[in-house]
Amino acid sequence: MKKIAMTVSFAFLLLTLGACVGNGSWNWKTSSDLEGFPLNHQQVIKHLRTANEAAKEAMKSDHPPFGAVLVAPDGETVLMKQGNVSLMDHAETVIARQAFVKYDPDYLWKCTLVTNVEPCAMCAGNIYWANIGNVVYGVEEITAKKLTGADKRNPTMNLPCRTVFTAGQKPIRVVGPVPELEDELLAPHRAYWK
Numbered sequence: 001m002k003k004i005a006m007t008v009s010f011a012f013l014l015l016t017l018g019a020c021v022g023n024g025s026w027n028w029k030t031s032s033d034l035e036g037f038p039l040n041h042q043q044v045i046k047h048l049r050t051a052n053e054a055a056k057e058a059m060k061s062d063h064p065p066f067g068a069v070l071v072a073p074d075g076e077t078v079l080m081k082q083g084n085v086s087l088m089d090h091a092e093t094v095i096a097r098q099a100f101v102k103y104d105p106d107y108l109w110k111c112t113l114v115t116n117v118e119p120c121a122m123c124a125g126n127i128y129w130a131n132i133g134n135v136v137y138g139v140e141e142i143t144a145k146k147l148t149g150a151d152k153r154n155p156t157m158n159l160p161c162r163t164v165f166t167a168g169q170k171p172i173r174v175v176g177p178v179p180e181l182e183d184e185l186l187a188p189h190r191a192y193w194k
């Protein structure tokens with residue numbers, strides 16, 4: 001029985017690794033993991049902090065502290081900055097839908113959506129359909145879920161965005177979580193979800 005469990009675990013590990021490599025995803029370890037990604041380490045940190053600013057601005061209006069930015073292919077220019085609007089209008093979804101109307105899909109494929117907390121299934125779907133090719137998130141959805149619980153203002157899901165993207169037909173590249181910023185990004189959530 002134990003042997004079977006180990007075999008199954010190993011098979012799952014292989015499948016997971018295969019899915020990550022196949023989907024062009026990285027887990028955050030060192031800056032070298034960002035090879036070929038549109039943002040370098042410094043830019044990842046900087047834009048995550050801007051996304052966190054948008055999250056804190058949303059919180060001032062009593063919205064959940066979620067925020068995101070859309071970064072141009074140069075890795076520097078912030079094209080859009082957005083906080084949470086409502087239960088349905090999450091920051092990433094608002095950006096993806098507006099960007100889809102405003103920009104060419106080939107251009108969006110080279111852009112990066114940077115968000116303080118991992119995109120939920122709805123937002124990952126919007127990112128996919130808008131053709132945004134790169135994603136950075138600071139904190140995993142499951143980590144946020146521990147703080148939000150089943151709060152009606154945000155009954156957080158538990159479906160990694162990589163799983164959503166891997167189910168699609170485009171190699172969207174994902175960087176995250178970014179542990180070195182976790183405390184900073186979770187601070188507004190610790191204050192909000194009481």
Ligand SMILES: [Zn+2]
Binds near residue numbers: 092
């Ligand atoms: Zn969402």
